[in-house]
Amino acid sequence: GAGVxxxxxxxxxEKGKYVELRxxxxxxxxxxxxxxxxxxxxxxxxxxxxxxxxxDDSGLPNDRFFAVRPEGSVSxxxxxxxxxxxxxxxxxxxxxxxxxxxxxxxxxxxxxxVT
Amino acid sequence: xxxxxxxxxxxxxFKGAPVELKCNYSYSGSPELFWYVQYSRQxxxxxxxxxxxxxxxxxxxxxxxxxxxxxLKKPFAQEEDSAMYYCALRGxxxxxxxxxxxxxxxx
Numbered sequence: 001g002a003g004v005x006x007x008x009x010x011x012x013x014e015k016g017k018y019v020e021l022r023x024x025x026x027x028x029x030x031x032x033x034x035x036x037x038x039x040x041x042x043x044x045x046x047x048x049x050x051x052x053x054x055x056d057d058s059g060l061p062n063d064r065f066f067a068v069r070p071e072g073s074v075s076x077x078x079x080x081x082x083x084x085x086x087x088x089x090x091x092x093x094x095x096x097x098x099x100x101x102x103x104x105x106x107x108x109x110x111x112x113x114v115t
Numbered sequence: 116x117x118x119x120x121x122x123x124x125x126x127x128x129f130k131g132a133p134v135e136l137k138c139n140y141s142y143s144g145s146p147e148l149f150w151y152v153q154y155s156r157q158x159x160x161x162x163x164x165x166x167x168x169x170x171x172x173x174x175x176x177x178x179x180x181x182x183x184x185x186x187l188k189k190p191f192a193q194e195e196d197s198a199m200y201y202c203a204l205r206g207x208x209x210x211x212x213x214x215x216x217x218x219x220x221x222x
Binding site for chain 2: 099
């Protein structure tokens with residue numbers, strides 16, 4: 001079956017603009033995670049959804065970042081007033097459930113460049 | 116807090132030589148430890164997890180709670196092992212990753 005998909009694969013935007021990054025999880029997966037990977041670093045947790053609700057958004061760096069998952073499937077990460085420091089690869093992962101038993105499957109990522 | 120340290124950014128070995136990637140962690144509870152691998156132009160994928168205690172592609176990793184380590188080992192490296200390797204820890208549901216080690220296996 002299809003894996004996790006993310007669109008766009010690359011996004012270049014100007015400082016101050018608004019961007020939306022989309023994640024399509026594996027069908028039937030109730031848990032969805034967003035991570036951010038800056039150059040030379042490992043992925044860092046941003047937010048975790050269980051179904052439609054954000055169970056943990058403690059990793060969002062500030063209030064310019066927001067994510068939704070209105071129907072419990074597709075998720076959108078939204079970044080307002082982008083800054084050059086937001087440049088990174090944004091990874092999405094999904095899992096059958098949110099507990100420790102479930103493997104997280106990663107998407108290919110969206111590379112965001114803020115100029 | 117969850118923290119994972121991979122002290123080596125780069126590791127270069129010859130084909131057929133042993134390879135060991137170091138990983139140390141910090142966590143107050145009982146963590147799950149993983150190794151993820153990212154081959155060139157591919158997505159991040161799970162290589163192995165400590166609870167399964169299996170060998171994947173010839174790689175093994177043993178959780179040492181006393182030394183808080185989860186080093187990845189392979190006795191005979193192959194060229195196809197060239198990739199980026201990340202050690203990760205999961206306390207409840209979210210993963211915390213180390214900075215990664217780039218492995219290059221030379222012919």
